[in-house]
Amino acid sequence: MTSPPSEIPGFYGVIPAGGSGTRLWPLSRRASPKFLQDLTGSGHSLLQATVQRLTPLCDDRLLVVTGARHVEAVRQSLPDLGTDSVLVEPSPRDSMPAIGLAAAVLERRDPDAVLGSFAADHVIGDTSVFRDCVTQAVAMAREGALVTLGITPTYPATGYGYVEVGETYAVTGAPDAHRVVRFVEKPAVDVARSYVADGHHLWNAGIFVVRAGTLLELLAQWHPELVAGLRRIADDPAAMDEVWDDLPRIAIDHAVAEPAAAQGRVAVVPARFPWDDVGDFASLASVLEESTTHPGLRVLGAQELVLSRDSTGVVAAHGGRTVVTLGVPDVVVIDTPDVILVTTRERVQDVKGIVEMLQHGGREDLT
Amino acid sequence: MTSPPSEIPGFYGVIPAGGSGTRLWPLSRRASPKFLQDLTGSGHSLLQATVQRLTPLCDDRLLVVTGARHVEAVRQSLPDLGTDSVLVEPSPRDSMPAIGLAAAVLERRDPDAVLGSFAADHVIGDTSVFRDCVTQAVAMAREGALVTLGITPTYPATGYGYVEVGETYAVTGAPDAHRVVRFVEKPAVDVARSYVADGHHLWNAGIFVVRAGTLLELLAQWHPELVAGLRRIADDPAAMDEVWDDLPRIAIDHAVAEPAAAQGRVAVVPARFPWDDVGDFASLASVLEESTTHPGLRVLGAQELVLSRDSTGVVAAHGGRTVVTLGVPDVVVIDTPDVILVTTRERVQDVKGIVEMLQHGGREDLT
Numbered sequence: 038m039t040s041p042p043s044e045i046p047g048f049y050g051v052i053p054a055g056g057s058g059t060r061l062w063p064l065s066r067r068a069s070p071k072f073l074q075d076l077t078g079s080g081h082s083l084l085q086a087t088v089q090r091l092t093p094l095c096d097d098r099l100l101v102v103t104g105a106r107h108v109e110a111v112r113q114s115l116p117d118l119g120t121d122s123v124l125v126e127p128s129p130r131d132s133m134p135a136i137g138l139a140a141a142v143l144e145r146r147d148p149d150a151v152l153g154s155f156a157a158d159h160v161i162g163d164t165s166v167f168r169d170c171v172t173q174a175v176a177m178a179r180e181g182a183l184v185t186l187g188i189t190p191t192y193p194a195t196g197y198g199y200v201e202v203g204e205t206y207a208v209t210g211a212p213d214a215h216r217v218v219r220f221v222e223k224p225a226v227d228v229a230r231s232y233v234a235d236g237h238h239l240w241n242a243g244i245f246v247v248r249a250g251t252l253l254e255l256l257a258q259w260h261p262e263l264v265a266g267l268r269r270i271a272d273d274p275a276a277m278d279e280v281w282d283d284l285p286r287i288a289i290d291h292a293v294a295e296p297a298a299a300q301g302r303v304a305v306v307p308a309r310f311p312w313d314d315v316g317d318f319a320s321l322a323s324v325l326e327e328s329t330t331h332p333g334l335r336v337l338g339a340q341e342l343v344l345s346r347d348s349t350g351v352v353a354a355h356g357g358r359t360v361v362t363l364g365v366p367d368v369v370v371i372d373t374p375d376v377i378l379v380t381t382r383e384r385v386q387d388v389k390g391i392v393e394m395l396q397h398g399g400r401e402d403l404t
Numbered sequence: 405m406t407s408p409p410s411e412i413p414g415f416y417g418v419i420p421a422g423g424s425g426t427r428l429w430p431l432s433r434r435a436s437p438k439f440l441q442d443l444t445g446s447g448h449s450l451l452q453a454t455v456q457r458l459t460p461l462c463d464d465r466l467l468v469v470t471g472a473r474h475v476e477a478v479r480q481s482l483p484d485l486g487t488d489s490v491l492v493e494p495s496p497r498d499s500m501p502a503i504g505l506a507a508a509v510l511e512r513r514d515p516d517a518v519l520g521s522f523a524a525d526h527v528i529g530d531t532s533v534f535r536d537c538v539t540q541a542v543a544m545a546r547e548g549a550l551v552t553l554g555i556t557p558t559y560p561a562t563g564y565g566y567v568e569v570g571e572t573y574a575v576t577g578a579p580d581a582h583r584v585v586r587f588v589e590k591p592a593v594d595v596a597r598s599y600v601a602d603g604h605h606l607w608n609a610g611i612f613v614v615r616a617g618t619l620l621e622l623l624a625q626w627h628p629e630l631v632a633g634l635r636r637i638a639d640d641p642a643a644m645d646e647v648w649d650d651l652p653r654i655a656i657d658h659a660v661a662e663p664a665a666a667q668g669r670v671a672v673v674p675a676r677f678p679w680d681d682v683g684d685f686a687s688l689a690s691v692l693e694e695s696t697t698h699p700g701l702r703v704l705g706a707q708e709l710v711l712s713r714d715s716t717g718v719v720a721a722h723g724g725r726t727v728v729t730l731g732v733p734d735v736v737v738i739d740t741p742d743v744i745l746v747t748t749r750e751r752v753q754d755v756k757g758i759v760e761m762l763q764h765g766g767r768e769d770l771t
Contacts, residue, residue: 063728346758347751356725359743359770361430361758364751365735372744376726377737379746384714384731391713391728403726 043093048175049150050091051139054103054157059389060317063376072157076315084157102135127281133292134284140249141271151178153246160324162311174246174306176210183297184246186308187239193229198222198241200305217303220295255297317385318369322351410460415542416517417458418506421470421524427684429759430743439524451524469502494648500659501651507616508638518545520613527691529678541613541673543577550664551613553675554606560596565589565608567672584670587662622664684752685736689718
């Protein structure tokens, strides 16, 4: 049987499904985090959409890495996923152990495996451009590079890290790949402005494409004990409980990407597809279509439950109730069965503070 | 048995309990109108508070006039009310038939009865000042006048009618009573400003104190057929269904107060008690105390359900859900089990338009 034309031979999709999406509270909760939610009105959760996006590229060569508390919900929402396609973290250990474990598992299955790690809760448009970018990244990864897909910044965001883009690589099959000079953590706004202006910086969207072996080899330079632990679990899944909790909590950016960039081992392929991490309600509004009946308003959930006059912004009608907005510009109304949030576009970042206040005030039940 | 000191001999309290309070939607509904709601957080409905306010003045000499659809709820909320103390209108006919019917019924019970008509859905403070004003109005009414209590305007309201105040009457027991020169309908804002400035105008709060016989005698000058119909019903309650629906729909202001003022038959006693008709959510906010935990916010309903940061305005938590407001100034959030309304203080008058839209759009179920 030949592969469908879009499939990338030897490519494995890895989907870390974690993170609570605190700034999307009360839509997103600890028990039903962002990746399990349909935040685009597509009828599919962000996790399901991520799987649908990757399946044409990797067929059933998929690994979802998720926490113990969500594994049941993940399996229910992805009934076609094989037993071997879900890795369960006993506790959250940030992105490096999660992706590293996938690499260790894939390395045993296929010594030449190239993995692409894509967050379960981002929105990506234009499938064919996405496929082309991933295909280039895989070609570059086969050369031994750690490859990231960098997003062209559309505004001076201070909430994302940036990638400084260097010279072009001359690699067959990856004409758009460039060297990464360095990673920059979330910058101040004036720095962010200069990045947007200079054309040499891309957003770091946390997408990495790399040979499983390369990733572990790079990681072993700085965290050999972590690689040893991951390989031990891959070798004997029963060792998970013993090993996992002693692994360091560390992000892939700090653990590997930044030091590897300093060694000239990191490449970036500019992502020409629409991308959104749906990090807050302003971001959510931008991935929703404008209501046909209520100009200026984006509605998530049951359109027929929303009645609006002279209002703009975003309304989520997830509580089964009629939601009426009258004369409120840039409003954010999130109705859920037990909590309703009313705020403005300007304050969407501060939703996180509300969740922290609830958690510290003995109202974890609402978070 | 002697009367308690506050009781006013021969005084009868009349409470027209009607009106839907459309601008307080979705708190107020057709099936559970404003007067049946606790809008002050006192634990009592506005109707119950009105009865409690009048009972010391008139003991059990009370008449509640209400529509057929609300009579059951009225009786349930006022279990101590005698059977004879509720008059049921088969259909709404505005204030003149309602108060006129009470007058016709009371005239038969006590030819010297003085009635005071007080809307079931207003908020009045300072009981002892209230009692003094009513006592003066009764003394003036015993002289044959139609007496209104006029509210000192606190701002140039365009939503109320005004009373132009003339010379003082020299009546024993009513030192503050003045002649009413005329009634003025809701004025334009510049006219309202001049009224507030000149000190000769008071708001017409629709409170009337008058001998039952005087009211019917005055009314008979301009609407003799209405008086005949009302007396026929008072004489034989079984005639209600036959007579009522043919009575004209007319307000007491137009039917009697305005023409009687032209004859010099109307007096006004300035009301020195706090008064609010709770006509919209801005008005509602003004009768609620500021939250101790959330400065600038007024909360109706369960205080513990409201969580607010950097927000002012009014929140009604009647839906059993937690309501969170974040960074929204002058907001109005009304949460009920089936509808949530989000608007601003500036737009509270336009809530009425939303209700009309729902009624014309086939969503009477929500109104």
